[in-house]
Amino acid sequence: MNEKKKSVFFDKRDENYINLSSPIYFLEMFTKKKIKCDIIIPQTIIVSKGTATLWIFNSKASPTPLILKKNSNKLNFVEICRVLCRVKQNEDFRIDTLTTLLDIIKAGKNEITAFARISKTKKSITKIDLVKMFLDGNVSGLQILQEHLENSSKADELFYVEYRQDVINLPVSYRFFKKSTQKQIIQQPLPKKLSQLHIQQQTQHSDSYDESNKNDQVEYVDCMFKFFDNQMNQTLSKIIKKLVDFLEKAYRIRVKKLVAKFMQNDQQLIYFLGLKELLVDFHENAPYEIQSMKNELKDNNSFENFLILIKMFTRIRDKKPMKIPQTIYEDDKEISQKLYKNLIVQRCVGDFCDYIMEEKNRGPLQIRKNIVTDYRKFFGNKKMNEEKFSVTLPHEISFQLILRTRECSQEVIEVLMKNKIFTRNSKHHFQEFDKINTDEEYPFKFNKTEVYNLPNLYKTVKICKNCFVVYSLASKYFDQRLSNDLQQKQWFKRDSSSLAQQPTSMNTSHQQLSQLEKSNIKRNDSRIRQNQNQSLQKIKTQTSNNAEKEQNENRVRKIQSAKQFRVIQSANSQAPKTFKLFMPNQQQQLENTKINSQSSKTNNIDINRLTMGFLNYTKPPKPNKIQSAKMTTGGLQSQRSQMESQHLKRSDSQSNQFQRNRINKSQRQINSNKISFFQGKLRVIEVPQIQYTLLDVCQLHDLEYPPESVPDIYLESVNYFCFQQCAIPYLIIQNQEEVQELNKDNQSGLDLTEKDHQIVIFLADFFDNSFEYLDVMQQNIKPNTTILLMNLPGQAYTVFDQNTIQDNLDICLLLDSLLFELCEKDIIKNNDIYKFIGYGYGGFQVLSYMTHIQNNLPKIGGLLIINGFCEIDDMLTDTLKKSKEVFQTCPNDMPELGFHFWNSLIQSHEEKQDPRYNPISLNGRLHIINGLMKSQNVWNSCVMEIPIKLYHGLKDCVVNIKQAHLIKNCSSSCNSCEMNLINFGHKLQNLEELLFEFL
Incomplete structure (x- = not known):
């Protein structure tokens, strides 16, 4: 002690x-294979039992430590001495032994080349001593060798961080x-006999040189004192944070x-020399495991022993005890049989597993759109679960x-080429159909077409999704061919019936045949064929005549109907105006019914019993002509009454209004596919004529261009969205590697598999600039993700009206309109996975947007709310009112006063950021505060089943912790909301840590 x-x-x-210990300064922690740590260390060789086991060093390419183990050829004493003594390998004269290396070193200077730990003592070794130590074999007590580095200071300063x-x-x-070395003078006491004589000499020769200093000795002593260089301390703390994260992970x-122990060399590089102390605890093990591990480490607390123990305890912990039931019931047997059946892996019997389609979302893939809706319509959700349905x-x-597809392979190949379906590893271009070798491209036609066991013909087999698409196309083709054959047979029956009605011609033909039989008993095959061809030509001419007759009859019917229509139109011209209004509407309704019937033919696909085994339902009978006539007359009468009421409301002078209403109605029919997430109905966005750019806005507000927060690469990609007298900038970020891969795939046309794409929408805090987070987003972006950064009205680089107040409902409309426009431009899609990140004020806007979309978004991946709030309580209103008074008193020419006031209000440490990165105006701050004060609370209406990750900071936060509990209680299920309390630092650092888990 x-x-x-x-x-x-x-x-x-x-x-x-x-408390763990290690004789080699815990440097064996870098031996992990999968997880690495970027720290610069000197050349380190670890020796055990007289043999070198590990060689840890940094390469010139990356700062990650590389490791050579026993099996490598370079891990020998000759190579170690050559590298530590800094002797380069010569092509003409090769160094293979320690004796040759010693001769080369003796020719030069004998300098200190390494530090060694030999039997618990530290020692500096010169070049010649190092080679002699390996030559003599005095390596029994050697534990570690470290490269000698030139220190930047003459006092050999070392830095220690706790x-x-x-x-x-x-x-x-x-x-x-x-820690540094300083001179210390030790005075040696003189003998008693010479003490008096020494005093006399000192009094006599007081002005002369003090000869007593010759007896003193100079000694270098290590002194430890506190270090107060802020810049150096920050760099060392960053390295320590990396090291701690690596150890914990x-x-x-x-x-x-x-x-930790560090040193700075003459090139101003900081080297990590090892750990002096390491104290750990566990966050996954149980308390009894920790106590037992402490008992095991009492005798041997080395780091190696600790690694062995922790592996042992994790293996024991992962094993779960098996519970054997005491009694087995019959129900359990049935359940086990069902589970065993579900565990059976079935092989696809189809021939088109490796075939893909070039054009997606077209052709046969439309068949799969309405499968779930048809299933629910005819069966409901009670009989089969959705998960089970997705499996089957x-x-x-x-x-x-x-x-049948194998038998009719040539016809099926034509169908596949028509729909651009080829193998994945196709050697041909998809457009050059003439050069394709069908034997290589479609080898399924060589498969067997017969079955030895006939009952197998009537069985159903399992196929994959790719095969299902191809076989559905083939079955559709076969059904169409069958319907064409049936129509031709009907024509043939009609022709034969018309021939039967002509007895004279048939009798004459029979007489001629009888005469020919009597005269010519032996007839040739050629004459028979000529007679057969003549009879077929007669049948063809008769069928063509019948077709012409039917066409003439149809023309007569059309002319008669046109005459009747003219008579009705003339009668309508003499009828009152209320009846006259009905006619054009009736004609429009007939056109609409035609269009709807055509669209229903394309959308409602008749599902064949061969292709879809589970939809073996009977279709409802079609309505009779009387019922359809009743339905149409009822609809026509209701429309007529509506038109009469509209005609009574308006006067004759406003007749143009009716035409405008019809134009608007047609425009709505055109835009019927455009549905907004927010309102769930038709919204036509009126985009203003004025379009802004970042240069225009910077010139408008007298700001620097290009701005500091936006790099030069993204200047052209910053776009503006105009909505209700305001314009906001937004920036779309994608993974550059993914974009390059997509370009390659588009050029080659091979990789056509669908991938789940996610869209991350980020809303910043009160007076923050979202472009400041650009570097953090770019570093943490993952493939198949698109990040949307945007500034809300009032924030930096935005244009807004100072007289209007925009509450949370207006901002929800703005956000919805922006997503609607990006969806129209095919930048985002409805089927993508949407994720929202809200920081403070942005979190409030995200929650309010979630309450208003009313489950119109199909896929929401989750919400990340940091320091968010769902109501404007007294604490928040007081801070906003005080800050509003300060912003109003500040002059407009000095926006940096408001910047420093807000930073001093919410942050516990001094903000080193420059206001140039966030050039928000004082009017923008007031605009945000006024809009938030008029906003509605959302804690009563934000009940939703969306996974939420909620983080609340214990410092640097304006909002009370009560808001986090309100958001958690408002979520419908407790499992969907995860709440965490974190001691936050700087905002950029917080977001970088949380984005890695969320994305």
């Missing part, structure tokens, strides 16, 4: 944790020390305290269809 008390780093709290975190909620504490421990999605077809 006395030795520990002498140490600067000793603390009584250390007794509660597990990291401590006792409680998770409390902030991390750092202590910084510096790699070894699943919680670091409570560590003391139409993968069953008849085996006859597979054999």
